[in-house]
Amino acid sequence: MEAWWRFGDESYTEAVQRSFLQSYLAAFQRIEGWFSYDAGLMFMAYNQLIRGAGIAGDVLEIGVYHGLSSIAVAALRGPGRKLYAIDLFEELQSNEAYGSGASYRKFFEQNIQSFYASLDFLVTIAQASGQLKAEEFPRTFSFCHVDGGHSSEETFDDLKFASDILLPGGLLALDDYFNPQHPGVCEGAVEFLRRQEGVLKPLAIGFNKVLFQRLPSSLDLNADFSKTFPTVQHLDSTMWKTPVFLFGTPLRSYFDLYASGPERLVPLGAAGTRATFSPEKAKVSAGPGKTFALPVTVKNTSVDTFPGGDRVLGLSYHLLSEQGKPVQHDNARCYLKTALEPGREAKVNLRIDAPPGPGRYQVEIDLVWEGVMWFKDVGNPTCLVELEVS
Numbered sequence: 210m211e212a213w214w215r216f217g218d219e220s221y222t223e224a225v226q227r228s229f230l231q232s233y234l235a236a237f238q239r240i241e242g243w244f245s246y247d248a249g250l251m252f253m254a255y256n257q258l259i260r261g262a263g264i265a266g267d268v269l270e271i272g273v274y275h276g277l278s279s280i281a282v283a284a285l286r287g288p289g290r291k292l293y294a295i296d297l298f299e300e301l302q303s304n305e306a307y308g309s310g311a312s313y314r315k316f317f318e319q320n321i322q323s324f325y326a327s328l329d330f331l332v333t334i335a336q337a338s339g340q341l342k343a344e345e346f347p348r349t350f351s352f353c354h355v356d357g358g359h360s361s362e363e364t365f366d367d368l369k370f371a372s373d374i375l376l377p378g379g380l381l382a383l384d385d386y387f388n389p390q391h392p393g394v395c396e397g398a399v400e401f402l403r404r405q406e407g408v409l410k411p412l413a414i415g416f417n418k419v420l421f422q423r424l425p426s427s428l429d430l431n432a433d434f435s436k437t438f439p440t441v442q443h444l445d446s447t448m449w450k451t452p453v454f455l456f457g458t459p460l461r462s463y464f465d466l467y468a469s470g471p472e473r474l475v476p477l478g479a480a481g482t483r484a485t486f487s488p489e490k491a492k493v494s495a496g497p498g499k500t501f502a503l504p505v506t507v508k509n510t511s512v513d514t515f516p517g518g519d520r521v522l523g524l525s526y527h528l529l530s531e532q533g534k535p536v537q538h539d540n541a542r543c544y545l546k547t548a549l550e551p552g553r554e555a556k557v558n559l560r561i562d563a564p565p566g567p568g569r570y571q572v573e574i575d576l577v578w579e580g581v582m583w584f585k586d587v588g589n590p591t592c593l594v595e596l597e598v599s
C-alpha cells in the first residue's frame with residue numbers, strides 16, 4: 210500500500226516533509242500573484258475527474274506572472290506532458306500594475322523550480338497571446354488557464370485559441386468573468402458563446418474562476434464530482450442556460466492536504482484513523498498556572514511507521530473552554546523519542562500547563578507533526594480530558 214506521506218513520484222526522504230499541497234499553501238505567503246489556493250483545488254478536483262476518463266495531455270496558461278497559478282496548472286499535466294507558459298513578461302508589458310522593469314520572468318522560473326526539480330516540461334513563450342496560432346500547436350491539451358489580457362478582444366482571442374487546442378472533454382478556466390473591474394472578460398466570453406456556440410460548456414464557478422469543458426464530451430463531470438467528492442458543498446446555479454456548481458466555502462476545508470496530491474484529492478477523514486490516544490485519567494485537576502504530567506498511551510493505527518526524534522512527532526493538546534471553545538491552540542509537546550511501528554503503542558507523559566484562571570476546561574489531546582500538520586486537521590479523532598483548575 211502506498212504510504213500516506215508519498216505524493217507524485219517523489220518518495221519520503223526526510224523525517225519531516227510537507228506534502229505538495231501543504232508546501233503550495235505555504236507558497237501563497239511568499240509568491241506574488243492573483244490566484245487563490247482554493248481555485249487551484251477546484252482545478253485539481255475536476256482535472257482528477259477527466260484524468261479518470263483518460264484525458265491527460267499538455268497544459269497551458271496565458272498570463273503566468275510570477276507563477277503562482279502555474280505551479281498548480283503544471284501539476285495538472287499528463288505524464289511526460291508539457292506546461293506551455295505564455296506571458297508578455299517585462300520585455301513587452303507596459304502595465305505598471307505588473308511592476309514593469311522588474312524581471313518577473315526570472316521570478317516565474319525560480320518559483321516553478323522551487324516545486325519541480327527539472328524544468329524540462331516547461332515551454333515558455335514571451336509573446337502577446339493574440340499572436341498565437343492554434344495551427345502551430347498540437348491539439349493535445351487537457352487544461353488551459355486563461356488569465357492574460359482582460360479586454361473583450363483579448364478574452365475572445367484567448368478563448369478561441371485555447372478551445373482550438375483543447376482535447377474534447379478538456380478543461381478551460383477563465384479568470385475574472387464576474388469581476389466588475391474587468392467587464393471586458395464577460396463581454397469577450399459572451400461574444401465567444403455567440404460566435405462559437407456549443408464549444409464550451411460551463412461547469413463550475415468559484416474563487417474568481419469559471420471552469421468550462423470543451424465539447425463534444427459524453428462526460429457528466431458535475432455528476433462525477435458529486436460521486437467522487439460527496440462531502441464538498443456547493444450551490445446549484447445556471448450559466449449560459451447550463452446547470453453549474455457554485456463553490457463558496459474554501460475547498461481546502463474538505464480535503465486532507467497531507468494525504469492528497471494534486472492528482473488525487475483525499476477527503477478529510479478518508480485516510481482513516483492514524484493514531485489513537487488513551488489517557489490514564491478522563492478527569493484531572495490542578496492549581497492555577499501549575500504544570501503536571503498526564504500519562505497517555507499513543508497507538509499507531511496507520512499502516513506506516515511514525516518517525517521518532519526531537520521536534521518531529523509530538524504529543525500535545527489544544528486547551529478548550531468547558532463549552533469546547535478554543536482557549537489556547539498550541540501547547541507544550543512531548544516528542545516520540547523512537548519510531549513507532551504500525552500497531553505499536555508508546556506511553557508518553559503529556560505535559561499540561563494549567564491556565565491561570567480557575568474554572569473548568571477541556572484538554573483536547575492531539576499529535577503534531579512539526580511543520581507538517583496537526584493530526585486533527587486531517588480528520589484524525591482527538592481525545593478529550595476534563596480539567597478543573599481550582
Ligand SMILES: C[S@@+](CC[C@H](N)C(=O)[O-])C[C@H]1O[C@@H](n2cnc3c(N)ncnc32)[C@H](O)[C@@H]1O
Pocket residue numbers: 241242243244271272273274275276277278279295296297298302307336337338339356357358359363
Ligand atoms: C493577472 S496577471 C496573471 C496572474 C497569475 N496567473 C497569477 O495567478 O498570479 C496577468 C498576466 O497576464 C500577462 N498578460 C497581459 N496581457 C497579455 C497578453 N495579451 N498576452 C500574454 N500575456 C498577457 C501580464 O503580463 C500578467 O503577467
